[in-house]
Amino acid sequence: NAGVTQTPKFQVLKTGQSMTLQCAQDMNHEYMSWYRQDPGMGLRLIHYSVGAGITDQGEVPNGYNVSRSTTEDFPLRLLSAAPSQTSVYFCASSFRGLSGTGELFFGEGSRLTVL
Amino acid sequence: GQQLNQSPQSMFIQEGEDVSMNCTSSSIFNTWLWYKQDPGEGPVLLIALYKAGELTSNGRLTAQFGITRKDSFLNISASIPSDVGIYFCAGQFWGAQKLVFGQGTRLTINP
Numbered sequence: 727n728a729g730v731t732q733t734p735k736f737q738v739l740k741t742g743q744s745m746t747l748q749c750a751q752d753m754n755h756e757y758m759s760w761y762r763q764d765p766g767m768g769l770r771l772i773h774y775s776v777g778a779g780i781t782d783q784g785e786v787p788n789g790y791n792v793s794r795s796t797t798e799d800f801p802l803r804l805l806s807a808a809p810s811q812t813s814v815y816f817c818a819s820s821f822r823g824l825s826g827t828g829e830l831f832f833g834e835g836s837r838l839t840v841l
Numbered sequence: 842g843q844q845l846n847q848s849p850q851s852m853f854i855q856e857g858e859d860v861s862m863n864c865t866s867s868s869i870f871n872t873w874l875w876y877k878q879d880p881g882e883g884p885v886l887l888i889a890l891y892k893a894g895e896l897t898s899n900g901r902l903t904a905q906f907g908i909t910r911k912d913s914f915l916n917i918s919a920s921i922p923s924d925v926g927i928y929f930c931a932g933q934f935w936g937a938q939k940l941v942f943g944q945g946t947r948l949t950i951n952p
Contacts, residue, residue, distance in 0.1 A: 730883070768944040769884070771939050771940070782938070785939075816884075818883070829889065830876075832882075832883025832884050832885070834882055835881075835883055
């Protein structure tokens with residue numbers, strides 16, 4: 727059982743380039759989300775989705791786009807990368823949203839460096 | 842945005858010592874959670890707390906949901922090398938589909 731799979735694990739971009747971080751889960755989870763982790767800042771929510779076709783903004787959504795066309799996939803798009811987006815990105819999913827246990831299942835992370 | 846103040850930010854202890862860390866907020870949360878992140882991995886849920894005053898244990902870990910709903914603490918007894926990592930508290934408002942995370946406590950253990 728793969729759980730939450732993120733690709734790529736490492737990426738270096740130049741300022742202004744665009745890219746997509748992929749996230750896939752095989753647990754049939756309705757809820758998926760993206761966080762970024764920066765030193766001393768903890769985990770901050772970028773975007774989340776409570777089901778296919780539904781997305782909403784988190785705490786730090788600027789510069790990022792998401793879509794949820796299937797239950798399994800939740801890609802995060804950086805439209806024009808900036809050095810401030812250098813971070814470790816985590817995708818996380820939950821079975822039926824956070825109304826139940828609040829347990830999120832996290833991927834292993836994608837480390838992005840923007841030069 | 843909402844913030845959780847987690848302390849201490851880092852701890853350096855000897856193997857076998859007990860550990861205590863806490864989170865405070867100016868806001869009232871409906872749920873408190875504690876996660877652990879091993880190096881190179883994503884966070885994993887350790888303990889979830891749903892009622893004010895609730896005290897819950899998971900092996901050597903004990904966590905409490907503060908009476909005011911604005912704080913929580915996590916204790917680890919008799920630390921072992923595999924306890925090394927970053928511990929995060931997280932709070933959830935009633936009905937909200939998002940968690941607010943603390944800054945994390947980095948635990949280092951000297952054998």
